[in-house]
Amino acid sequence: MTDCFACENTNCLIKKNLKNPKIEKYIVEKHNIKCKKAQQFIMEGAPAHGLFFVRKGQVKVVKTGIYGREQIVRFAHDGEIIGHRGFGAGKNYPIGALAIKETFLCNFTNEVMVKMLRDVPELTFDMMLFYSEELNRSETKVRKFAQMTVREKVIDSFLYINRKFGQSEDGFFNIQLPRKDFADFAGTTEEQVIRIISSLKKESLLKSKGKKIGIANISLLKKEISEHNYFLDS
Amino acid sequence: MTDCFACENTNCLIKKNLKNPKIEKYIVEKHNIKCKKAQQFIMEGAPAHGLFFVRKGQVKVVKTGIYGREQIVRFAHDGEIIGHRGFGAGKNYPIGALAIKETFLCNFTNEVMVKMLRDVPELTFDMMLFYSEELNRSETKVRKFAQMTVREKVIDSFLYINRKFGQSEDGFFNIQLPRKDFADFAGTTEEQVIRIISSLKKESLLKSKGKKIGIANISLLKKEISEHNYFLDS
DNA sequence: GCTTAAAACTGTCTTTTAGCAGTTTTGAAA
DNA sequence: TTTCAAAACTGCTAAAAGACAGTTTTAAGC
Numbered sequence: 001m002t003d004c005f006a007c008e009n010t011n012c013l014i015k016k017n018l019k020n021p022k023i024e025k026y027i028v029e030k031h032n033i034k035c036k037k038a039q040q041f042i043m044e045g046a047p048a049h050g051l052f053f054v055r056k057g058q059v060k061v062v063k064t065g066i067y068g069r070e071q072i073v074r075f076a077h078d079g080e081i082i083g084h085r086g087f088g089a090g091k092n093y094p095i096g097a098l099a100i101k102e103t104f105l106c107n108f109t110n111e112v113m114v115k116m117l118r119d120v121p122e123l124t125f126d127m128m129l130f131y132s133e134e135l136n137r138s139e140t141k142v143r144k145f146a147q148m149t150v151r152e153k154v155i156d157s158f159l160y161i162n163r164k165f166g167q168s169e170d171g172f173f174n175i176q177l178p179r180k181d182f183a184d185f186a187g188t189t190e191e192q193v194i195r196i197i198s199s200l201k202k203e204s205l206l207k208s209k210g211k212k213i214g215i216a217n218i219s220l221l222k223k224e225i226s227e228h229n230y231f232l233d234s
Numbered sequence: 235m236t237d238c239f240a241c242e243n244t245n246c247l248i249k250k251n252l253k254n255p256k257i258e259k260y261i262v263e264k265h266n267i268k269c270k271k272a273q274q275f276i277m278e279g280a281p282a283h284g285l286f287f288v289r290k291g292q293v294k295v296v297k298t299g300i301y302g303r304e305q306i307v308r309f310a311h312d313g314e315i316i317g318h319r320g321f322g323a324g325k326n327y328p329i330g331a332l333a334i335k336e337t338f339l340c341n342f343t344n345e346v347m348v349k350m351l352r353d354v355p356e357l358t359f360d361m362m363l364f365y366s367e368e369l370n371r372s373e374t375k376v377r378k379f380a381q382m383t384v385r386e387k388v389i390d391s392f393l394y395i396n397r398k399f400g401q402s403e404d405g406f407f408n409i410q411l412p413r414k415d416f417a418d419f420a421g422t423t424e425e426q427v428i429r430i431i432s433s434l435k436k437e438s439l440l441k442s443k444g445k446k447i448g449i450a451n452i453s454l455l456k457k458e459i460s461e462h463n464y465f466l467d468s
Numbered sequence: 469g470c471t472t473a474a475a476a477c478t479g480t481c482t483t484t485t486a487g488c489a490g491t492t493t494t495g496a497a498a
Numbered sequence: 499t500t501t502c503a504a505a506a507c508t509g510c511t512a513a514a515a516g517a518c519a520g521t522t523t524t525a526a527g528c
Contacts, residue, residue: 063373066381073373085370094370117362121355124362128351131365136319136328138372139297139307145379146421147300150485179506187380189486194507210494211505384515413476423516428477444524445475469528476523484515493506498499 002032002055002106009079012053013130014106017123026116031107035099042083042097050109052082057103058165058175062096062184072185074137075100075164075175081130087113100175145187152225153186154196158206159222160185162215171207172214236266236289236340243313246287247364248340251357260350265341269333276317276331284343286316291337292399292409296330296418306419308371309334309398309409315364321347334409379421386459387420388430392440393456396449405441406448 004027007015017023035041035057042052044064054076061073061082073095076082082097087110108116117124144156165175183193197213200206205224207216215221238261241249251257269275269291276286278298288310295307295316307329310316316331321344342350351358378390399409417427431447434440439458441450449455 063377065377066386069381071377071380073376085366085373087366094373117359118355121352121358124355124358125351128358128362128365131362131369132319132321135365135369135372138369138376139319139328141376142307142372142379142421143297143299143305145376146305147303152300178504187376190505191487191507192485198507412474424475425477425517426515432477471528472526474524474526476521478519478521480518480520482515482517484513486511486513488511489509491506491508494502494504496502496504498501 001028001030002104004030007055009053009055011079013081013123013126014053015079016126017120020120020122022119023116023123026108026112026119029108029112033105033107035103035105037099037101040096040098041105042093042095044094044096045092048083048087048091048093048110050107051084051087051113052097053106054078054080054082055104055106057105058100059097059103060100060181062098063094064096070184071187072181075161075185077165084127084131084134100177148225150186150188150192151196153188154182154193155200155221155225157182157186158213158215159218159225162218167214170214171216172209172212176211177213178211235262235264236338238264241289243287243289245313247315247357247360248287249313250360251354254354254356256353257350257357260342260346260353263342263346267339267341269337269339271333271335274330274332275339276327276329278328278330279326281325282317282321282327282344284341285318285321285347286331287340288312288314288316289338289340291339292334293331293337294334294415296332297328298330304418305421306415309395309419311399318361318365318368334411382459384420384422384426385430387422388416388427389434389455389459391416391420392447392449393452393459396452401448404448405450406443406446410445411447412445 004014004018009015014023014027018027032055033041033052044062056078059076059080059082061076063071063073065071082105083093083095085094117127144153148156161173161175161177165173168174179193179197180190183190186193197206197208200221201208203220205215205217205221207214238248238252243249248257248261252261266289267275267286278296290312293310293314293316295310297305297307299305316339317327317329319328351361378387382390395407395409395411399407402408413427413431414424417424420427431440431442434455435442439449439451439455441448
């Protein structure tokens with residue numbers, strides 16, 4: 001079993017609370033899971049069997065929407081929590097989750113998790129703040145979806161991907177996503193994404209080569225949406 | 235000062251935790267506030283000075299959006315929390331809040347609130363679950379905004395208002411909102427809301443008289459959006 | 469019961485976006 | 499290197515939604 005003490009994900013809430021000796025008897029209950037590329041490890045609607053932490057990898061969180069359309073709720077990578085909403089309210093996961101590339105996960109069952117939270121209030125407090133931040137992000141996203149044009153939403157998605165995963169030296173994102181995924185994340189169609197990519201290329205704000213996409217001029221791209229959107233930060 | 239022990243809001247998280255004697259020294263620090271109709275008690279962007287609970291009344295939570303458009307984030311009434319996002323992440327309120335009619339509020343400063351949470355882990359746990367549910371609702375709303383038509387979003391808003399505030403004997407909602415507010419909540423324009431109201435009246439799904447709106451046929455109205463939206467519940 | 473400003477409503481026009489039907493390109497596997 | 503299915507792309511059309519300019523109705527105060 002992987003050792004939390006040796007783990008490098010300092011943003012992980014478990015890692016942050018390791019100094020508390022009470023936590024030790026719970027982390028030995030942790031399960032390690034390895035997912036291949038494209039493998040789904042949370043099924044939407046299935047009974048919740050606990051919380052996942054991404055030890056290393058890339059994950060997308062999806063939700064089946066209206067007319068069977070897929071909505072990508074968020075992306076996650078090292079140290080982040082997945083499946084935190086199968087917790088509390090319902091007994092079933094409201095979302096699905098799948099690995100974008102080979103991913104290593106840590107899993108705690110709901111029982112272990114609840115016991116741990118009851119026993120380590122600092123962890124509960126951190127979890128509460130985590131939810132609070134997620135809520136912030138989500139409500140900002142509601143506003144974006146309610147008010148941005150498709151072009152703005154797509155640009156915003158690129159900026160999000162860039163903030164989250166960054167670009168490598170060749171100037172392309174450190175994550176490979178098909179156009180359809182950008183559409184499902186931005187809340188539009190594949191065709192619109194394609195059209196917007198090509199017009200952004202013409203304006204030298206974006207670069208792309210095959211599947212790969214990268215930002216060519218970040219400040220100008222930000223300006224495209226910041227003109228009228230002063231404080232959108234999620 | 236109003237007495238939490240005499241309060242009837244059983245859904246209030248403070249009320250739920252009154253059995254814990256540790257909480258008593260914090261609830262004496264509570265402030266009572268009375269708001270007139272249309273009075274704003276949280277300013278968007280202002281430094282957060284604590285958490286509010288609605289003791290009695292009706293509140294709308296708003297956020298200034300793109301091009302100065304207003305987005306109504308949610309409505310709240312007796313027992314509900316307001317301003318919980320000035321907590322944790324930022325020091326400023328990301329939202330504004332104002333009374334729809336005369337409203338009585340309970341207010342705890344951030345310092346008192348944090349001390350209370352540190353001292354009463356059960357309250358922190360409840361707060362965590364509260365945030366989790368809010369997150370659920372918010373993410374469902376993202377999906378709605380991404381995928382529903384304007385007509386569906388407006389109908390969905392009426393159903394939400396009905397679930398939350400109900401109708402009185404005369405068959406109209408127990409809350410009076412101008413068309414503009416429905417538009418700001420549903421993420422569309424006033425004109426669209428008006429058009430949709432009038433077509434829903436023709437179809438005998440809705441009734442309205444002046445400002446007042448009510449649902450005439452709830453099951454048929456639900457059917458209008460449930461056809462393709464199996465599990466939208468927020 | 470008048471008066472009047474605000475809110476509700478209506479018709480028309482324009483823009484935006486989605487959907488469809490195809491063609492071209494890409495990149496992985498034989 | 500060739501093959502071929504999937505992904506990316508393009509042009510066209512229809513539908514949805516927003517914006518504008520006005521008219522009508524409402525309800526609150528005199």
